[in-house]
Amino acid sequence: MAQIVIIGGGASGLVAAIMAGRNEAGVTVLERMQRVGKKLLATGNGRCNLANRHLDVSHYHGTHPEFIEGIFAQFGLEKTLAFFESLGVDIQEEDEGRLFPSSGQASSVLDVLRYEMEQLGAAEVCDTIVQSIQCAHGALRCVCGNGHVYEADRVIVCAGGKSTPNLGSNGGGFKLAQGLGHTIIEPFPALVQVCLDAPYLNQIAGVAIQGKAEVLVDGESRGTEIGELLFAKYGISGSAILKLSRQVSEYTVKGRDTHLRLDLFPAISQGALYEQIRQRIMTNSQKPTNFCFVGCIHKRLIPILLREACISNPARPCGDLSSGEIEQIATAMKGWTIPCSGTQSWMFSQVTAGGVDIREVDSVTLESKRAPGVYFAGEVLDIDGDSGGYNLQWAWASGAVAGLHASTC
Ligand SMILES: Cc1cc2nc3c(=O)[nH]c(=O)nc-3n(C[C@H](O)[C@H](O)[C@H](O)COP(=O)(O)OP(=O)(O)OC[C@H]3O[C@@H](n4cnc5c(N)ncnc54)[C@H](O)[C@@H]3O)c2cc1C
CATH class of the missing domain: 3.50.50.60 (FAD/NAD(P)-binding domain)
Incomplete structure (x- = not known):
C-alpha cells in the first residue's frame, strides 16, 4: 500500500x-x-x-x-x-x-x-x-x-x-x-479591498452605492465591473471592487500608475445625464447647488463631487450654474477618477x-x-x-x- x-x-x-x-x-x-x-x-x-x-x-x-x-x-x-x-x-x-x-x-x-x-x-x-x-x-x-x-x-x-x-x-x-x-x-493579494489615495475618505466612509468601476493603468482600461461600491477610511470595497482588485494589486505592486474610475450612472450616457441635471436645475433653480442633488445621489458624496467638478462657491443657487459647469458635474458623476495606492494586506485578501x-x-x-x-x-x-x-x-x-x-x- x-x-x-x-x-x-x-x-x-x-x-x-x-x-x-x-x-x-x-x-x-x-x-x-x-x-x-x-x-x-x-x-x-x-x-x-x-x-x-x-x-x-x-x-x-x-x-x-x-x-x-x-x-x-x-x-x-x-x-x-x-x-x-x-x-x-x-x-x-x-x-x-x-x-x-x-x-x-x-x-x-x-x-x-x-x-x-x-x-x-x-x-x-x-x-x-x-x-x-x-x-x-x-x-x-x-x-x-x-x-x-x-x-x-x-x-x-x-x-x-x-x-x-x-x-x-x-x-x-x-x-x-x-x-x-x-x-x-x-x-x-487578490480578492481584497482597494486602498485609495484621496483626502476625503473619512467623510464618505460607510457610503454604499451601486455603480460601475473601471481600473485604469497608465491611463489604459484594464477591466470594468458593475455592482456595489462601498467606501471606507482606507479606500473602497464591495462586490465590483473585489472583482477588480487583482488588477489593482498586480499593477500597484509593480509601481504602475493605477486609478479607479467610478461611474455613478452607468445606465445612461453622459449626454443624458447632462440633460437630467439641467432639468433638475431648472425646476430647483433657487436651491443651493450643494442641496439641489439631495435625493439624487448620496448626500455625503455631493460636496466631494462638486469639488471634483471644480464648482466654486457651491452654496450659490444652482440656477446660476453655466452649461460648462453642468457638463463638469456630469463628468465628475460619470468619471470620478481616484488614484489607487495599493490593497489591504494579506490578512484581508481571500486569494493569493x-x-x-x-x-x-x-x-x-x-x-x-x-x-x-x-x-x-x-x-x-x-x-x-x-x-x-x-x-x-x-x-x-x-x-x-x-x-x-x-x-x-
Ligand atoms: C474569507 C474567505 C472566504 C472565501 N470564500 C470563498 C468562496 O466562497 N468560494 C471560493 O471558491 N473560494 C473562497 N475563498 C478562497 C478559498 O477558500 C481558497 O482558494 C481555498 O481554500 C484554497 O484551498 P487550499 O487547499 O489550496 O488552501 P487552504 O484552504 O488555505 O488550506 C491550506 C492548509 O494548509 C495548512 N498549512 C499551510 N502550511 C502548512 C505547513 N507548513 N504544514 C502543515 N500545514 C500547513 C494551512 O493551515 C491550511 O489549513 C475564500 C477565502 C477566504 C479567506
Whole structure:
C-alpha cells in the first residue's frame, strides 16, 4: 500500500486525501492549525460557495491560466458535483451560476469531507508544521517543527497561499517548494479591498452605492465591473471592487500608475445625464447647488463631487450654474477618477495570486518536475480564480487529480 503524506488540511488537501484513500493508499494529513478546514468554514460568508456553473478558463488567472484545462478535463464541474453528492451534499444554484450546499452551511461541507476521510482510515495530525521535504534514495521525508519526521512514498503539498494567515495559510507552502528547487512567481493579494489615495475618505466612509468601476493603468482600461461600491477610511470595497482588485494589486505592486474610475450612472450616457441635471436645475433653480442633488445621489458624496467638478462657491443657487459647469458635474458623476495606492494586506485578501511556477509541474498529474514523488494542489500553485466559487472549484479539482495520480503510480 502506497503511503501518502498530504501537507495541509484545507480544501485541496482534504479532497486529495479522500481520492488517495479511495484508491487504497495509506494517507496522513499534516496540518499546522489545531484543526483542519479552518478557512473552509469561513468561505462564502459561512455558506461555502463551492463551485460555479460557468466554469471555464476565462475565470482563472496566473502566468499560464490555460494550465487548468488539463486538470478540469479530469475532474470538471460534473465530477465535482457528483463527488459532493456521493458525500451527501445537495447543491443549490444562486445568481451568476454560484453553487452552494443546500444546507447553507460551510461546516456541513467540512463535516462530510472529514467523515469520508475517517471511513477511509486517513489520519489527521494537527498542530504540526512541516518545515522541509527531503528526498533521499527514492524516499520522501517531511520534517516538522516539533521534531517529528513523516516518511512517505509520495507527498502532496496542499499548503495554500499567503492569504488570511490566521486561518492557516501563511506562505509556508512556497518555502517548501523553494526548498525543492521550485521557482515562486511573486505572490500578491487578490480578492481584497482597494486602498485609495484621496483626502476625503473619512467623510464618505460607510457610503454604499451601486455603480460601475473601471481600473485604469497608465491611463489604459484594464477591466470594468458593475455592482456595489462601498467606501471606507482606507479606500473602497464591495462586490465590483473585489472583482477588480487583482488588477489593482498586480499593477500597484509593480509601481504602475493605477486609478479607479467610478461611474455613478452607468445606465445612461453622459449626454443624458447632462440633460437630467439641467432639468433638475431648472425646476430647483433657487436651491443651493450643494442641496439641489439631495435625493439624487448620496448626500455625503455631493460636496466631494462638486469639488471634483471644480464648482466654486457651491452654496450659490444652482440656477446660476453655466452649461460648462453642468457638463463638469456630469463628468465628475460619470468619471470620478481616484488614484489607487495599493490593497489591504494579506490578512484581508481571500486569494493569493502567484505561487509555484506551473511550468515546473506536470500538467496532467500535478507531479513536480523538480522533485519526483512530490505533487502540488490548490492555491500554492500560480493559479487564482474570480470570486463566485472558482477558487474552491480549483482546490477540489487539483486536490482530486493530485490525490488520484499520487496513489496510482
Ligand atoms: C474569507 C474567505 C472566504 C472565501 N470564500 C470563498 C468562496 O466562497 N468560494 C471560493 O471558491 N473560494 C473562497 N475563498 C478562497 C478559498 O477558500 C481558497 O482558494 C481555498 O481554500 C484554497 O484551498 P487550499 O487547499 O489550496 O488552501 P487552504 O484552504 O488555505 O488550506 C491550506 C492548509 O494548509 C495548512 N498549512 C499551510 N502550511 C502548512 C505547513 N507548513 N504544514 C502543515 N500545514 C500547513 C494551512 O493551515 C491550511 O489549513 C475564500 C477565502 C477566504 C479567506
